[in-house]
Amino acid sequence: MSTTSIKQVAQHAGVSVGTVSNVLNRPEMVAASTRQRVQASIRELGFVRNESARALRSGRSRTVGLVVLDVANPFFTDVARGAEAVTDEQGSVVSLCNSGDDPERERRHLERLEEQRVQGLLITPVDTGSPRLDQLVERGMRVVLVDRRSGRDNRCSVAVDDVLGGRLAGSHLAEQGHRRIAFVGGPTSIRQVADRLDGVSRAAEEAGVALRVLETPSLTVNAGRAAGEAIAELPVSQRPTSVTCANDLLALGLLQEMTRRGLRVPQDVAIVGYDDIDYAAAAAVPLSSVRQPRELLGRIAAELLFEEINSPEDHEHRQVVFEPELAVRESSTHRRRRRSNG
Amino acid sequence: MSTTSIKQVAQHAGVSVGTVSNVLNRPEMVAASTRQRVQASIRELGFVRNESARALRSGRSRTVGLVVLDVANPFFTDVARGAEAVTDEQGSVVSLCNSGDDPERERRHLERLEEQRVQGLLITPVDTGSPRLDQLVERGMRVVLVDRRSGRDNRCSVAVDDVLGGRLAGSHLAEQGHRRIAFVGGPTSIRQVADRLDGVSRAAEEAGVALRVLETPSLTVNAGRAAGEAIAELPVSQRPTSVTCANDLLALGLLQEMTRRGLRVPQDVAIVGYDDIDYAAAAAVPLSSVRQPRELLGRIAAELLFEEINSPEDHEHRQVVFEPELAVRESSTHRRRRRSNG
DNA sequence: ACCAGGGCTTGACACGTTTCAATCCCGCGT
DNA sequence: ACGCGGGATTGAAACGTGTCAAGCCCTGGT
CATH class of the missing domain: 1.10.260.40 (lambda repressor-like DNA-binding domains)
Structure with a gap:
């Protein structure tokens, strides 16, 4: 070398x-x-x-860690893009880590980032309850939670109101006349999943319609297919006429399985996804989905982090919450409507 | 801290x-x-x-760099997954960098990775011709090219035969009876794009059919939409009856735009994509696509790199080339066929 | 002629590790 | 009683950089 x-x-x-x-x-x-x-x-x-020598001597690196649940999920790549833009402006660099929703991998990444003496951490933790993050904060690591609200006030967080998102989806379906609604998603230990379910179930309650919950082991296209299988095999009298999914990957898998089995969307089963990734609008049936300001989420998270890094004394922790919107498309509307533009 | x-x-x-x-x-x-x-x-x-001190003292870091053209592209996230698995087994860690197809960003990443004294580099360079990579190799950096064949023999490379892939797509369309074929993709300075075009045009030549080339500024969904607009506005007598796209994102955008304008796929325009990302099979019309062993690509690239790192003396550079396959789906077949499984 | 002051440059120390020759200690064999 | 071997521990040097007090030289003012 x-x-x-x-x-x-x-x-x-x-x-x-x-x-x-x-x-x-x-x-x-x-x-x-x-x-x-x-x-x-x-x-x-x-x-x-030699960056190692510089970091050693100056006591700090020019790197921030970004730990996400799934790099293959477009939601997180967009968040990453936003975070990277800000980090870049600050002359630092992002170390992108994928926990894959596995606490053990997350632990290893955190350990390594701490050894790296990163300037700070943007993280969507696998498990909010884990004390590990608190320990990190106590040891002086600057942490901003992404897509997750902080229970404590010892750090910043940037999130989207997932309960509201779930409610938007649920009441939209109820308004469309559905009387049997299902929620597909999991594991519910993930806070977002739990919140979205919470929103859907409140909306269902308010509208007086039945809610059935199908828990999935993960938030992937494959898990969506499996859920689709389960739903399709229910007797018609019990089968939900509409489904809200905890994210778009599940919704795409579900849609695919429905189509494969000859069930029509939205006539037989209406579907609403969550995240509004690019592929949602391009799906077999354009997918209704709850849209979140993904890139902005990353931007703001990084900005909060650098605010804390650059002036630790007069920084006070903030909990930023964005409001999602529902993008209504064909997968959840009975009357075919012409899309106004691309 | x-x-x-x-x-x-x-x-x-x-x-x-x-x-x-x-x-x-x-x-x-x-x-x-x-x-x-x-x-x-x-x-x-x-x-x-303190990792900085360890790296400084021992003279080497436990990090390898992975520079890709687009982290938001599922193709590269799968490659990254493969590379990370191997790197992890070796007790090292991947620093994932996104050049965004921008030579300047690529340059900055390379500079930083070199300052970082990374163990080695997996990279899909923006521009194969650039001397920068050669300089890096001369300075002792171990480099493996990903998804790109090396002209030189001073480094390993892992690639997929893109000419063959293009040929598969092109002759498939010719066999389906198409007489006017188009290729959508760009910029052609990207080697993969040029190779795929090369393959398509050879197939067209062999079959004696006309080929029209529409160059796009990038390989994104949006660029696909724009190309779709251009194609749709051609007079019917000149309009190609089938299109091969340089990747799936373009194909999805193209498909979307066709559908929006009331053109039927595949009846009016047949489409073949490239990469066979998960979303391809879930598209409005399931997309035929050239499939590459994405994760394997990353795995092998990383394995070659560590082979070179661990025993530099008896390592000899290899050029690995995989063969792609064509996944035929509805978007390119006239007769509707039932899909055998998901 | 001398001094003050300012612009440049120097040299040495510190950062937290790893590494390795040197040392220490202990028990064992003779 | 003595020396020897070997396991355990030590102490210091080095990795490449940033920082800073101290020193150098030169100019301008008196």
């Missing part, structure tokens, strides 16, 4: 290491002629700064 | 720093009683190893 150090540059340019360091970090402090000579040596020797 | 160092642990446990280091790295070398005492101190003080 490129093993040239500041010392060799110094020797080559006939100056001291301190001067080279100054050229790199405060170029205005060094005389123009010297600066040029040093820069020439740097180029000639192919010198590359 | 947790600022306890090995020195403080040593003092607390009444041993020397060397011993603490040994407890951490070669626990079998230290007497059981001492080990337990040290471990107790570690827990009590909440000590966390």
Whole structure:
């Protein structure tokens, strides 16, 4: 590997290491002629700064950690994009980690990020209840919760009102005349899932319609297919006429399985998804879905984090909550409607 | 931040720093009683190893870089998953970077990864021709090209035969009786795009059918919509009856736009995508697509990299090429066929 | 001629580890 | 009683950088 150090540059340019360091970090402090000579040596020797040494010496890295539940989920990639934009403006870099909804993997990532001495952490934790995060905060790690509300007031959080989102979906279906509604999603240990279910069930209660809950082991297309199988095999008299899914991947899987079995959407079963990912509108039947400001979520989370990093003294923790909207499309409306635009 | 160092642990446990280091790295070398005492101190003080210092001292980090063109593209997230699995087995960690197809962002990422002294690099470069990568290799960086064949023999590469993929798509369409075929994709400076086009055009030539090329500025759903607009507005006599897209995102956008304008797929325009992402089969009209072993691509790339890292002397660079397959679905077949399974 | 002051440069120390030769201690064989 | 071997521990050096007090030289003012 490129093993040239500041010392060799110094020797080559006939100056001291301190001067080279100054050229790199405060170029205005060094005389123009010297600066040029040093820069020439740097180029000639192919010198590359050693980030480990810099981090060690200055006591802090230029990295923030972003831990998400599923990198393959477009929701999180959009969040990541927002977070990365802000981080980039701050001259830092994002270390993107995928917990895959597995507490053990999450633990390993957190351990590593802490060893890395990252500046801070943006995280959608697998389990909100775990004390691990609190311990991190107590040890001085700056943490912002993403897509999750903080129970404590010792950190910032950026979230979307999932109860409201669930309610939007549920009451929309009730308004469409559905009397048997199902909710597909899980595991309910995930806070978002629980909140969305909560919203749907409140809406169902208010409208006086029955709610059936099908818990899934994960939030993937495959789990959606499996749920679709379960629903399709119910006797028609018991089968729900509409389903709210905890996210779009489930909804897409469900839709796919329905179609495969010859059940029509929305006539036989109406479907509402959650997240409004790009593929939702492009699905076999354009999917109604609860839309969240994904990229903004990431942006704001990162901004809060850097606010805390840059002025720790007069920073006070905030809990930001966005409101979702329902994008109504064909999968949940009986009358076929012409879409006004793409 | 947790600022306890090995020195403080040593003092607390009444041993020397060397011993603490040994407890951490070669626990079998230290007497059981001492080990337990040290471990107790570690827990009590909440000590966390400083990765920067370790990397500096040992001269190498435990990180490999993975630079992709688009993290939001499921193709790359699957590649990343494969690469991460292998990296994880090796006790290292992946730093996932998104160049967004922008040479400048790619440059910044490479610079940072080099400063980071990463163990190696898995990369799908924006521009194969750029000398930057060669310079990196010359400076001793271990590089494996992903989804791209290496012109040089100074590094490994893992790719899929894109010419073959294009040919599969093209001859499939010709066999279906199409006489006017279009190719949608771009920019053609991207090697994959050029190769796929090459394959399609060879197939067209062999079958003696006309090929029209629509170059797009990027490989996104939106670009697909725009291309769809262009195609739909051609006079029917000139309009291609089938389209091969350079990736599935384009195909989905194209499909969406066709449907919006009342053109039927596949009757009016047949479509074949590329990548066979999960959403392809779930699209409005299930999408025919060229399937690549995405996760395997990432796995093998990482395995080659670690082979080179772990035994640099007897490692010889290899160019691995996988063969793609065509997944035929409704979007390119005239007769409706029942899908055999999900 | 001398001093003050300011612009540049230097040199040494510190950051937290790992590594390794040197040392220590203890029990065993003679 | 003595030396020896070997396991356990120590202490110091090094990794590459940032920082900062101290020193250098030169100019301008008196």
